[in-house]
Amino acid sequence: MKQGCIFCGIIAGAISSSKVYEDDQVVVINDINPKAKVHLLILPKRHIDSVSELRDLDEQLMGHMIFVAKKVADEQNLKGYKLLLNVNKEGGQVVFHIHMHLLGGGPIKLSEC
Ligand code: 5GP
Numbered sequence: 001m002k003q004g005c006i007f008c009g010i011i012a013g014a015i016s017s018s019k020v021y022e023d024d025q026v027v028v029i030n031d032i033n034p035k036a037k038v039h040l041l042i043l044p045k046r047h048i049d050s051v052s053e054l055r056d057l058d059e060q061l062m063g064h065m066i067f068v069a070k071k072v073a074d075e076q077n078l079k080g081y082k083l084l085l086n087v088n089k090e091g092g093q094v095v096f097h098i099h100m101h102l103l104g105g106g107p108i109k110l111s112e113c
């Protein structure tokens with residue numbers, strides 16, 4: 001847990017969110033400002049700033065995030081969707097706790113993601 005991190009606060013339950021899935025490694029929440037009909041965020045429980053900070057030991061976790069995305073998308077009957085990771089400020093990342101966007105269910109405002 002990193003002090004001052006919004007997503008660590010959500011994972012700890014100190015900041016409210018609309019949670020759709022949780023297991024021992026990740027939490028999935030609805031994005032507060034959705035850019036598609038379905039806009040979920042897959043958050044690892046362990047704080048990692050960004051993809052650029054990944055270490056070898058994170059490989060399993062990142063694979064798990066994709067499998068969770070598939071599971072949640074199947075549960076929501078999404079036939080197609082996009083998975084997106086913004087990396088660093090230059091890549092459009094605003095919240096520096098790794099998260100995967102799952103976007104689907106209709107038109108996607110990708111330029112705003
Ligand atoms: P980024 O640009 O860092 O990849 O995406 C951050 C995402 O987090 C944005 O889509 C934004 O709407 C979402 N977000 C920021 N603060 C909160 C929050 O407090 N709760 C939820 N549920 N989503 C948030």
Ligand code: ZN
Nearest residue numbers: 005008047097
């Ligand atoms: Zn964090």
